[in-house]
Amino acid sequence: MQPQRPARSCRAAPAGLYALPDAHCTPGALNPAVTQATIAATICKRGWTRAVRPPESVTEPEKLADMRAYGESASAVHAYEYDHLVALELGGAANDPRDLWPELDYPSPEGFYLNPKDRLERTLNRMVCNGSMSLSQAQLLSARNWVAAFRRYG
DSSP: OOOOOOTTOOOOBSOSTTOBOOTTTOOOOBOTTOOGGGGGGTTTSTTHHHHHSOOHHHHHHHHHHHHHHTTOOGGGGGGEEEEESSOGGGTBOTTOTTTEEEEEOEEOTTSOEEOHHHHHHHHHHHHHHTTSSOHHHHHHHHHHHHHHHHHHHO
16 A cells, blocks of 8 residues: 555545645656657557556555545545546556545436546547647646646547
8 A cells, every 4th residue: 555645634626526636645646657659558558547557455445545635534435536637548657646536426317427537538548649639738737737628628
């Protein structure tokens, strides 16, 4: 398990579906294996995220610790996704606490989860892989303010 921040030391703002993580706690971190030169063999290759995603047995205890850091109760664990600020499909670090945070997830009436950040990540990945956006630009958009990026590209 990666070391986590102290309880209540982080704050997402604003609360809710379009929350941004605390930039001091979750600034984003990158996988050094993913570069513009390696995207065809990494993030643009089918199965990449599955190959690098840490198992739930590792991330679930980290998620609970990070929920405490963000002031969230462990009883709400199922309402949160332990999400990468810079998505794995954009070259985010697989298991670095600087890139992971408890993101609120909202189910739709049909039981599907409505997460605009996930939709943005798929869009940016397609843009990087088809050459219409550089990897570094997509990573920066995700790390700085994914909500603003969603409004532009979502």
